[in-house]
Amino acid sequence: MPVNETLATYSDYAFHSSVGIYLLAMLLHLGEYARVRARAVLAREAALAREAVPAGALAEPVGALAERAGAVVDPAATVVDPAGTPPELASAGAPRRSWPERFGRMAVALTILGALMHIASVVIRGFAVARWPWGNMYEFISAVCLMAVLTWLYVLRRNPGMRPLGAFVLLPVEVLLFLAGSALYVKAAPVVPALQSYWLTIHVTAVSLASGLLMVAGVASVLFLVRRHSRGGGFLDALPAAETLDRAAYRVTIFAFPLYTFAVIAGAIWAEAAWGRFWGWDPKETVAFIVWVVYACYLHARATAGWRTGGAAWINVVGLIAMLFNLFFINLVTTGLHSYAGVG
Known part of the structure; x- marks a missing residue:
């Protein structure tokens, strides 16, 4: 079936738009x-000021510090909230959002917009x-x-x-999309006969998710x-507690591991239909099996006393590295039935 070049072009436009929106x-x-860091510095300086001078002389120094950090100051306020939330304005009758809060909300709104453009890019490419x-x-x-961004938005909603994890989630997404849109980009075209199967939908969708x-x-x-291993300070003050991060990683992995297991099984079934064997140590x-073993070890370690915190987290990081290695090095460098060497 011929490719619809017009739709393919619109898909590329939507893809590049999503990359730019994610970057912003x-x-x-x-x-x-x-x-947030500026507000933390302000709070520390204000605390030192309260210890150094009488309570009645605090209004002007604290106000000056707040103005220097860009805060909105109530003339009657003498204490600055360490979390960075500005005091209520008597004239407005309601609290105003701090600049960190505004930046964060705008970032989430743009991430949603970028995800919508990303979805449009994928859907239009499919029609093309x-x-x-x-x-x-x-x-x-x-x-x-796209699956990573949608997962992140779901986690954020819950x-x-x-x-505060947004920048760290979007960083690898941005790097991967940049590589995909530049070094690995290929024009819209039909796939090779080996991939013309309904298992492409089942297996690769499960792997992607x-x-x-x-x-x-x-x-x-x-x-x-x-x-966990830092002394705090700087951007770390804005991150969730270590226990919250560890719990989020565990819950997401619990959901992802059965999907990855299904993807491996579906791949074996497709291999039997396409190449006449379920498994050939391609x-x-x-490496997909090694990745599966690593994540199985992570879930086991997470339920084992003495490993459920630091040790298990290290295994999860090894799993992430192994997955990315499988995604790039195996697909693009090695020779095998799954090799995409020479793409782009």
């Missing part, structure tokens, strides 16, 4: 961190080629990143306090380890 959302999340749009590395990475979920879980475990199959 990530910058707003970083701006949220900068403002009249098939499920996971047929090459460009399309597959785009799908994985727990708004996780919003599981990989996107595991990417979010891996980022949460990385930040958990950083939070490099992709081998």
Whole structure:
């Protein structure tokens, strides 16, 4: 079936738009961190000021510190909220949102907009080629990143306090999408005969969804380890508690692991239909099995005394690295039945 070039072009436009929107959302999340850090410095200076001078002389110094950090100050206020929330304005009758809060909300709104553009890119690409749009590395990475963003938005809806993770989730997404749209981009075209199967929809969709979920879980475990082994200060003050990060990583992995297991099984069934065997220790199959074992070890460690915190998190990080290794090195460098070497 011929490719609809017009739709393919619109898909590319939507893809590039989503990359730009994600980048802007990530910058707003970083701006949220900068403002939160400034407010933390302000709070510490205000606390020192309260200890150094009589209570009646605090109004002017604290007000000056607040103005220097960009806060909205009530002339009657003498204490600055360490969380960065400005005091209520008597004239307005309601509290005003702080700049970190505004930056964070704008970042989430842009992430939602970027996800909608990303969905449009994938859907339009599918209509352009009249098939499920996971047929090459460009399309597959785009799908994985879309699943990661949708997972992140779901986690954020369930727990708004996780919003400070936004920049760290969008960073790998942005890097992967940049690589997909540049070095790995291919024009819309039909897939090779081996991929013209309904198993493309089943197997690759399951892999994409599981990989996107595991990417979010891996980022949460990385930040958990950083939070746990650091002394605090700087941007770390804005992150959720270490226990919250670890719990989020575990819950996402619990949901992703059965999906990944199903993807491996579906891949074996498709391999039997396409190549006449369920398993042949192809490099992709081998590393996919290793990734499965690593995540099985993580879930086991998470339920084992003495491993359920730091040790289990390290295993989850190893799983993230192994998954990304399988995604790039195995697909693009090694030679095998799953190889995409030479794409782009």
